[in-house]
Amino acid sequence: NRYCVIMGGGVGSRFWPFSRNSRPKQFLDFFGIGRSLLQMSYDRFVKIIPKDHIFIVTNEIYVDVIKEQLPELPEANILLEPARRNTAPCIAWAAYHIRAINPNANIVVAPSDHLILKEEEFARCINLGLEFVAKYPALLTLGIKPNRPETGYGYIQIGEDAEGDIKTVKTFTEKPNLEFAKMFVESGEFFWNSGIFIWNVQTIIKAFQRFLPDISNRFEEHNEVFNTPAEQAFINDNFAACPNISIDFGIMEKASNVFVLCADFGWSDLGSWSALYDHSPKNKDGNVAQGCKTLLYNTANNVIAVKGDKLVVVEGLKDYIVAEADNVLLICPKSEEQKIKQFVTDAKMAY
Ligand code: GDD
Ligand code: MG
Structure with missing residues (x-):
């Protein structure tokens, strides 16, 4: 019961003009190696999670790029959003869809546009995380040791040891201002949120019910459509009505069952030209x-x-x-x- 959801519907506007609405950065072959960032993300997960259990959630305008870049992915595993509503609705849909397939699924949710240098260590962390969330009702995120007061990330204040490298989380602050970011980094108590989350499907759905009921009520009322031929029509009629909010602001900042696995696998967000510069x-x-x-x-x-x-x-x-x-x-x-x-x-x- 291991599943993976790759989020590939963002616009990557800080990489303009290479990243365009019609072909955002996750679809670009950034390092000229013949694989896009999305393909590299898929390649990492297909070693850990069966192909049929990997889902890509993206905007409907990218359906052809996805099929072209990942021809081996079953078509049913591409979830197409009719509107951009940021990551919370995207994650909610994937959760309801996967719950209809396997009500005990443990899910890794990952962005499609990161660089990860140490793939073996990455795989080890994902496996550890999947084992943890199978045992505890935890919202687990992978944390990265910060080296500068970057304001584009979420900051996680670590608490007590939970198990191995996994710790409880005292606070989660999404995209602080520079003053706070500096304080967080200097204190040594904070990690960056890598944007990679791991949880059991029941745990994340409970969190939606508690913190974002505008999204979950809509999906819950039509629970019977998921993973059936009626699903896409339901999404086309309802998705745009979901609030436009990220999972970080919508759930991670608010929930009390957040845990962090402090990881070191050569992570970079590749969020900007400078990040590309640094890695080239x-x-x-x-x-x-x-x-x-x-x-x-x-x-x-x-x-x-x-x-x-x-x-x-x-x-x-x-x-x-x-x-x-x-x-x-x-x-x-x-x-x-x-x-x-x-x-x-x-x-x-x-x-
Ligand atoms: N399907 C879908 N739909 N995917 C989306 C959407 C959407 O509407 N919006 C964004 N995504 C995808 C992006 O393509 C990316 O892969 C991922 O979701 C994260 O979105 P970003 O827009 O890149 O988020 P961010 O970088 O501002 O912040 C997140 O990542 C940081 C680390 O890179 C947060 O989780 C931060 O807390 C975190 O530090
Ligand atoms: Mg990003």
């Missing part, structure tokens, strides 16, 4: 070039990602992102990359 091979001046030929003079520590086999010639540029894809060219200091989300919104308004 560089030339002697610290430049990363992707998808293009370059002639660089007095130019250091940039990430230059230009599609379409162009020659990029640069003089005197330091610590910048130069990214061109389709009809957009972005030039932005790496230090200002958090503004890219805003640029995307503004570009939509203006053009």
